[in-house]
Amino acid sequence: MANDASAVSDALSPAVSNNSLVDPFTPPADSALWRKNFLLGAATASYQIEGAVNEDGRLPSIWDTFSATPGKVLAGDTGAIACDHYHRWEADVELLVSLGLEGYRLSIAWPRVMDAAGAPNRKGLDFYRRLLNRLKEKGVTTFVTLYHWDLPQHLEDRGGWLNRDTAYRFADYADLMSRELAGTVDAWATLNEPWCSAYLGYGNGHHAPGLANDRFATQAMHHLLLAHGLAIPVLHANDPVSQKGIVANVGRGTANSDSAADQRAAHLFEVQHNAWILDPLLKGAYPQELFELWPGTEPLVLDGDMRIISAPLDFLGVNYYFRTNVASDGAHGFRDVPLEGVERTQMGWEVYPDGLRDLLTGFNNTYQNLPPVYITENGMASDDQVIDGRVDDTQRISFLKRHLAAVDQAIKAGVDIRGYFLWSLMDNFEWAFGYERRFGVVHxxxxxxxxxxxxSAEWVAKFLKERKARV
Structure with missing residues (x-):
């Protein structure tokens, strides 16, 4: 394993074709990846794979509404069928187990398990109970996310995350799930990527529900984090043995030059992408620099809210994909300055493993109470095609190797990282990009x-088999 996780990246073009990349990954003997308690798994999300949106009492979600709105999703795609996981879950579990994956991160579809009055939907609950019980029978460690963006539409009709009441309805939902599924879940994550829910959903309109107002984004974020904080004690009470945490997507911002203005711009990028979420969780306050970027957008915060939001966590989930190079916008913010000649994925995102290491070590230095970390998503999209029965996605293998190397470096630098979930187990509905972008290790x-x-899945299976033999 190279000391510099980006060294290989600099030598590769976007069209990687080096067959040596598929060789089994062999970290050095002192690598943390050989630790017995380091968990390696894969992740999915309910709306992206389940389909069956009108079956067994499931209610409409904001993504059903958004994706059915012309012009919102590429090619007019929706999650109505997706990967049909709702009907094919047994075979999908066998597939996951066949690859040797030790952990599985999934999400529950809130509209599938409760009716509009808050009463349980037994058919929906039974689906997740069967799935989780089967995973436990197979010895798979289960990480369950309660909210991966599919808010029930009836709650959005009453204001969604702009309505403080939604936070209390989320606590009711967390109460029901943790009572019904206690003992089948190893770790609960309240929210997935509140930055995306708040900013992409309410700030720029790229995601459901499609609203675009900076003031909406900060208020939605506050209610999302309040929902998280209200749910944590409920989860502890109902399922005390499991871990409880939250999943945040983080972004590495680098400056386009050594100028003070560009360095400040890179700092503000990370304030907006990282500190906006992590500061209230781990410091009990929003970063004031955020409101220099968005003057006049301070959310309405009631007495006691920040104490609720900053309740101790058992773990922090970190989702990382790329870095953004920025320059000063000449005012109080930043603007993207895409770099030329760098490796990129089908999404147009730069492959930059060093960003993961640098963020993790930076968080460890900034937050003295940083809980144990799991990398809950890391992966890449490529235009994968089946040719003669095979999918030759060697760039993804290289991507995974280099990011695992970055994780190992961060552990050696003192960060308490307990596991890594690749995104994703299978190709799926990629939100506003529909089905064009493929993130899976299974086509x-x-x-x-x-x-x-x-x-890439063959490589993962080989690596996990070798790891199992060693630990």
């Missing part, structure tokens, strides 16, 4: 629902 033919193990 899905959406017309037939045939699963084809990609070369």
């Amino acid at each position: 899905v033919d959406y017309s037939t629902q045939k699963r084809t193990i990609k070369r």
Whole structure:
């Protein structure tokens, strides 16, 4: 394993074709990746894979509404069928187990398990109970996210995350789930990527519900974090043995030059992408620099809210994909300055493993109470095609190797990292990009629902087999 996780990156073009990349990954003997208690798994999300949006009492979600709105999702795609996981879950569990994956991170669809009055929907609950019980039977460690963006539409109709009452309805939902599923879940995450829910959903309109107002974004974020804080004691009371945490997407911002203005811009980028979420969780206050970027957008915060939000966490989930190079916008903010000649994915995102290491070590220095960390999402999209029964996604193998190397470096630098979940187990509905962008290590033919193990999945299986033999 190279000391510099980006060294390989600099030598590779976006069209990686080096067959040596598929060799089994062999970290050095002192690598943390050989630790017995380091968890390696894969992740998915309910709306992205389940389909069956009108079956067994499931209610509409904001993503059903958004994706059915012309012009919101690429090619007019929706999650109505997705990977049909709702009907194919048993085979998908066998697939996951066949790869040797030790952990599985999934999410529950809130509209599938409760009716509009808050009463349980037994058919929806039974689906998740069967799924989680099967995973436990197979020895798979289960990480369950309560909210991965599919808010019930009836709550959005009453204001969604702009309405403080939604935070209390989320606590009711967390109460029901943790009472019904206690003992089947190893770790509960309250929210997935509140930055995306708040900013993409309410700030720029790229995601459901499609609103665009900076003031909306900061208020939605506050209610999301309040929902998290209200749910934590409920989860502790109902399922005391499990871990409780939250999942945040984080972004590495680098400056386009050594100028003070550009350095300040990079700092403000990370305030907006990272401190906006982590400061209230770990310091009990919003970063005031955020409101220099967005003057006059301070959310309405009631007495006691920040104490609720900053309740201790058992773990912090970190989702990382790329870095953003920025320069000063000449005022009080930043502007993106895309770098040329760098490796990129199908999403156009730069492959930059050093960013993961630098963020993790930076958080460890900034937050003295940083809880144990799990990398809950890390992966890349590519235009994968099945040719002669195979999917040769060697760039993804290289991507995974280099980011695992970055994780190992961060652990050696003192960060308490307990596991890594690749995104994603299978190709799926990629939100506003529909089905064009493929993140899975398993290819899905959406017309037939045939699963084809990609070369990256073969590599993962080989690595996990070698790891199992060592630990």
